[in-house]
Amino acid sequence: MSDHPDPRIATTSPASAGRNALAAKVLPLAFIVACMPVHASVPSISTGKAISGMCAACHGSDGRAVVTRYPNLAGQNYQYLLHQLEAFKAGKRKSPIMHSNTLDLSRQKMKDLAAYFANLGPRSCTTGKDKPRG
Ligand code: HEC
Numbered sequence: 001m002s003d004h005p006d007p008r009i010a011t012t013s014p015a016s017a018g019r020n021a022l023a024a025k026v027l028p029l030a031f032i033v034a035c036m037p038v039h040a041s042v043p044s045i046s047t048g049k050a051i052s053g054m055c056a057a058c059h060g061s062d063g064r065a066v067v068t069r070y071p072n073l074a075g076q077n078y079q080y081l082l083h084q085l086e087a088f089k090a091g092k093r094k095s096p097i098m099h100s101n102t103l104d105l106s107r108q109k110m111k112d113l114a115a116y117f118a119n120l121g122p123r124s125c126t127t128g129k130d131k132p133r134g
Pocket residue numbers: 052054055056057058059069070071072073081084085094095097098101102113
């Protein structure tokens with residue numbers, strides 16, 4: 001027998017009350033989880049710096065290339081750097097060296113590295129190692 005005289009009005013059964021209580025607990029959690037990737041995708045200069053050691057042998061610890069055969073990265077545009085890293089990884093930009101250097105990089109790490117190198121000051125033209133020869 002229903003508690004309510006008219007069974008059509010008896011909408012809040014103990015079972016649905018339980019479901020509502022569960023939803024009240026789960027929904028905020030789901031909201032937090034859904035928002036996490038948004039925060040994780042923000043590029044981090046400090047993380048980029050921390051993982052840039054693997055690039056330093058060629059591109060220099062400050063993004064200024066060790067030998068002039070390698071490109072400087074310091075002060076380059078963030079979007080450009082990120083795009084090149086993705087292209088190297090995907091093999092769209094052909095470079096065996098850079099393909100192997102990007103193979104294990106997540107998109108987040110590429111963003112961090114791009115942010116780190118973009119944030120460094122570019123080499124000055126007058127003090128550069130690679131002045132044009134006359
Ligand atoms: C063994 C040397 C070496 C290492 C280590 C290395 N690179 Fe490179 N990188 C190169 C060379 C060589 C090129 C030029 C590729 C080409 O011929 O297009 C290059 C090109 C690039 C470019 C494109 C620059 C431009 O002006 O278009 C980016 C961005 C880059 N590297 C980022 C990185 C990052 C980030 C790391 C560390 C995860 C790294 N590289 C590690 C040798 C290296």
